[in-house]
Amino acid sequence: MMGMRRWLGGVVAVGLLGACEPTDFGGGGTTGDVLFDRGFAFVREDRNVYVVDDDGDPNSPQRLTTAGGAYTPSISRNGNSIVFVQRSGSTSSIQTVPTSGGPVATLLSSNDAACGNCTNFRGPTFSPDGRTIVFAFDRGSGSQSSLGRIAADGSGFVDLTPGTTIAYGAPSFFPSGTTVVAPAGTSAFQFNQLAFVQVNTGAINNVSLGNEVLAIANRAVVSPDGRQIALDGRLSSGSTRIFVGNVTAQSISGTLRRLTDYTASTVQESFPSWVSSTELGFLFNDSGGDPSIYRAPVSSTASSVSLAVPAANEPFYGPN
Numbered sequence: 001m002m003g004m005r006r007w008l009g010g011v012v013a014v015g016l017l018g019a020c021e022p023t024d025f026g027g028g029g030t031t032g033d034v035l036f037d038r039g040f041a042f043v044r045e046d047r048n049v050y051v052v053d054d055d056g057d058p059n060s061p062q063r064l065t066t067a068g069g070a071y072t073p074s075i076s077r078n079g080n081s082i083v084f085v086q087r088s089g090s091t092s093s094i095q096t097v098p099t100s101g102g103p104v105a106t107l108l109s110s111n112d113a114a115c116g117n118c119t120n121f122r123g124p125t126f127s128p129d130g131r132t133i134v135f136a137f138d139r140g141s142g143s144q145s146s147l148g149r150i151a152a153d154g155s156g157f158v159d160l161t162p163g164t165t166i167a168y169g170a171p172s173f174f175p176s177g178t179t180v181v182a183p184a185g186t187s188a189f190q191f192n193q194l195a196f197v198q199v200n201t202g203a204i205n206n207v208s209l210g211n212e213v214l215a216i217a218n219r220a221v222v223s224p225d226g227r228q229i230a231l232d233g234r235l236s237s238g239s240t241r242i243f244v245g246n247v248t249a250q251s252i253s254g255t256l257r258r259l260t261d262y263t264a265s266t267v268q269e270s271f272p273s274w275v276s277s278t279e280l281g282f283l284f285n286d287s288g289g290d291p292s293i294y295r296a297p298v299s300s301t302a303s304s305v306s307l308a309v310p311a312a313n314e315p316f317y318g319p320n
Contacts, residue, residue, distance in 0.1 A: 028048075028065045028066045028067025028068075028086075028104050029064070029065060029066070029097055029101070029102055029103040029104040030063060030064055030065070030066060030101045030102070031101055031102070032098065032100045032101040032102040033100075033101050034051065034062045034064070034099065034100050034101040035053070035100070036051050036053050036062070036079065036099040036100065037053060037054075037055075037079060038053065038054050038079065038318070038319060038320075039051060039052050039053040039054045039056065039317070040052055040273075040281060040293055040308065040309055040312070040315050040316065040317050041064075041073040041074070041075050041082050041099070041315070041316050041317075041318070042061075042073065042293065042309065042312040042313055042314055042315040042316070043070050043071065043073065043084075043312075043313050043314050044061075044311060044312060044313065045311075045313075046068055047068045047069050047070050047071070048063050048064070048065045048066060048067070048068055048070055049063070049064045049065045049070045049073045049082060049084055049097060050062060050063050050064065050312070051064060051082070051099055052309055058308060058309040058310065059310065061309065061312075062101070064082065064097045064098075064099070064101055065084075065097055065104060067086070067104070069086045069087045069088050070084050070085070070086055071084060071085040071086075071087060071122075071314065072084060072085055072122065072123050072124070072170065072314050072316070073314065073316055074123075074124060074125045074126065074316045074318075075099065075126075075316055075317070075318030075319060076126040076130050076318070076319065077126060077128050077129075077130060077318070077319050077320075078130055078319060079099060079318060079319035080098060080099060080100075081096050081097070081098055081099065081126070081130075081152075082096060082097050082098075082099055083095070083096045083107075083124045083125070083126060083133055084096075084097070084124065085121045085122060085123075085124060085135075086104075086106075090110075090119075091109065091110040091111075091119070092109075092110050092119060092120055092121045093106050093107070093108060093109040093110065093121065094106075094107045094108045094109075094121050094124050094133065094135060094150070094154075095107065096152075105154075106154070107133070107150060107152075107153070107154030108121070108150055108154050108157065112157075114150075114155075114157040115137075115148065115157040115159070116139070117139055117140045118137045118138070118139060118148065118157075119137065119138050119139070119140065120137060120138040120145070121135055121136070121137050122135065122136040122137065122145070122169065122170055123135055123136050123169060123170020123171060123219060125170070125171060125172060125173060126152070126173075127173055127177045127199075128173055128175055128176075128177045129177055130152060131151060131152055132149055132150065132151055132152060132199075133149065133150050133151075133152060134147060134148070134149045134160070134171045134173070134180055134199065135147070135148055135149075135150075135170075135171070136148075136168050136169055136170055136171065136182065144164050144165060144166060144167045144168075144187075145164075145167045145168050145169070145188055146159055146160070146161045146162070146164050146168060147159075147160040147161045147168045147171055147180070147182060147197060148160060149199060160197060160199060160202060161197065161202070161204070162202075166184050166185060166186060166193075166195075166206075167184065167185055167186065167187050167188045167190075167191070168182045168183070168184050168195060169182055169183035169184070169188065169191050169216065169218070169219065169220075170182065170183070170218065170219045170220075171197070172219070172220060172221040172222045172229075173222065174222050174226045174249055175222075175224065175225065175226040176226070176249070177199075178198060178199060178200060179196060179197065179198055179199065179249050180196075180197050180199055181194055181195065181196050181197070181220055181222055181229065181247070182194070182195050182197065182220070183195075183215075183216035183219065183220055183231070184206055185215065189215075190215055191215050191216040191217075192208065192209060192214065192215045192216075193206045193207060193208055193209065194206070194207045194209065194216075194220060194229075194231075194252065195207075196249065196250050196251065205250050205251065207251050207252055209233070209252075209256065210252075210255065210256065211243070211255055211256045212233070212235060212236070213231070213233030213234070213235070213243055213256060214233070214234050214235065214236060215233070215234045216231050216232065216233060216234070217232040217233070217234045217240045217270055218232050218270050218271050219231065219232065219271060219272065221272055221273060221274060222247065222274075223274050223277045224274055224276065224277050224320045225277040226247075226249070227246060227247065227277070228244055228245065228246055228247060228277065228298070229244070229245055229246075229247040229252065230242060230243065230244050230259070230272035230274065230280055230282075230298075231243055231256075231272065232269060232270040232271060232272060232282070233256070237265040238265060239264075239265045239266070239267055239268055240268050240269055240270050241258050241259070241260070241262070241267075241269050242258070242259040242260065242269045242270075242272050242280065242282050242296075243256040243257065243258055243259065244256065244257055244258075244259055244280070244298055245257065257300070258302055259272075259280060259282070259296055259298065259302070259303055260296060260302055260303055260304075260305055261302035261303075264286070266286055266287045267284070267285075267286045268283075268284070268285045268286070268291075269282055269283065269284055270282065270283045270285075271283040271313075271314050271315055271316075273315055273316045273317040273318075274317065274320055275295060275317045275320065276320060277298075278297060278298050279295060279296070279297050279298060280295065280296055280298055281293055281294070281295050281308055281315055281317045282294060282295075282296070282315070283312075283313060283314065283315060284305065290310070290311050291311075291312065291313050292307060292308075292309060292310045292311060292312055293307075293308045293309040293310075293312045293315045294306060294307055294308055295308045
């Protein structure tokens, strides 16, 4: 039964997605001794990837990597794999690790021949069918950040926004798998728009944010039902808050609204992730303390929050 599950000591063999299986394994994985069905993936101060199942102990998460340098983990829709960015000095790579634990696979690295002078990968995420990964990247000093796509085995690199004159941030798929939405703007420090990008045709529709949101701090994510979007909006006070709004496959519908009723400028809310179409998880930090993951229901009025995972960063919930 679901309620009886706990972390297991035996090996649970869960492979990567579909028939694609990378063979260029990177270092830093762990043994396959984790049973994970649904919950949060995140990083901690040591910059390794962790997971905690909804039925597990949030105070004792399971570590999936050991090499450090991990950023922005994202869980596949079937819950079997996590994709993340690994940074070492000035180089970065897109890597995956099974949620069950096991070896890390390197899919794409800085300056790989497949994509030329790609560097500074950010915000990788799986398509709904698990066959592709979309991410933001740079093409060298002075260039604007672009969106790229690879297959789940690291092959078939495609630049989704070639010749871009604006910058793009971490993408999020609509349930159809044909459209992603990403923060966009004049630079990576001024994501004051949302870009709706058709992944097959390259057609792009840019939409301004409006309301009190000056820019998107880290990410914008589409709800599991494709009807809402959540983002971490930077305010004139310098703080960030989670905002939610209705959305179509091409635009925002209506006005963005705050998820919580916090007003202090010291409060920072960031990295939203949908737990369900009616609940969000996000990073919460106040006055420079340890950031932790909180959950809050999504409603037409400001919501109360509850602690989900202490001492965690850059959360992503899945599968959903």
